[in-house]
Amino acid sequence: QVQLVESGGGLVQAGDSLRLSCAASGRTFSSYTMGWFRQAPGKEREFVATISSTGRLTTYTDSVKDRFTISRDTTKNTVYLQMNSLKPEDTAVYYCAVSQKFGLRGAEEYNYWGQGTQVTVSS
Numbered sequence: 001q002v003q004l005v006e007s008g009g010g011l012v013q014a015g016d017s018l019r020l021s022c023a024a025s026g027r028t029f030s031s032y033t034m035g036w037f038r039q040a041p042g043k044e045r046e047f048v049a050t051i052s053s054t055g056r057l058t059t060y061t062d063s064v065k066d067r068f069t070i071s072r073d074t075t076k077n078t079v080y081l082q083m084n085s086l087k088p089e090d091t092a093v094y095y096c097a098v099s100q101k102f103g104l105r106g107a108e109e110y111n112y113w114g115q116g117t118q119v120t121v122s123s
Contacts, residue, residue: 001025001028001095001112002024002025002026002029002032002066002098002112003024003025003026003112004022004023004024004025004096004097004112004113004114005022005023005114006020006021006022006023006094006096006114006115006116007018007020007021007022007023007117007118008021008047008094008117008119009093009094009117009118009119009120010018010119010120011120011122012086012118012120012121012122013117013121013122013123014086014087014088014121014122014123015085015086016082016086016121017082017084017085017086018083018119019080019081019082019083020036020080020081020084020094020117020119021076021078021079021080022034022074022078022079022081022114023078024077024078024079024098025112026077026079029077030053030074031053032053032064032095032098032099032100033050033051033052033053033097033098033099033100033101033102033103034050034051034067034070034072034079034096034098034099034106035047035048035049035050035051035065035096035097035104035110036048036049036050036070036079036094036095036096036097037093037094037096037097037100037107037110038082038090038093038119039092039093039095039116040093041093042122043092043108045095046061047061047105047106047107048060048061048064048068048071048081048094049061049064049068049081050053050070050099050102050104050105051070051071051079051102052101052102053071053102055071055072055074056073057102058070058095058116059102059103059105061105064083064090064110067083067084067085067086068078068081068082068083068084069082069084070082079095081094081096083084086119086121087121088121088123090119090121090122091119091120092117092118092119093116093117093119094116094117094118094119095113095114095115095116096113096114097110097111097113097114098111098112099110099111099114109113
């Protein structure tokens with residue numbers, strides 16, 4: 001069993017930055033691929049980014065490339081999502097999740113989820 005707790009969301013203006021954190025329980029954190037997803041009102045949950053268990057591999061959805069950076073700190077059992085140059089269309093609830101394999105973009109491929117943190121970007 002893995003428990004995930006996201007934090008760091010908030011209300012910002014377009015062009016601002018935020019850093020989301022996801023703290024994970026469990027001694028096997030370093031063996032998990034981690035991902036970030038988001039869900040805007042009335043829309044399906046969509047893939048944002050994922051990072052391999054070693055932290056050496058990352059993948060992003062096209063709309064956030066060059067603006068968002070996913071990273072992890074194994075000593076703190078935490079994965080981060082640094083979000084720069086935020087846009088109103090980035091407004092959503094952001095979730096972190098665990099997968100057994102790197103590179104997967106479907107939400108059904110992730111088997112543990114946090115409760116989410118709201119990010120709102122005003123224009």
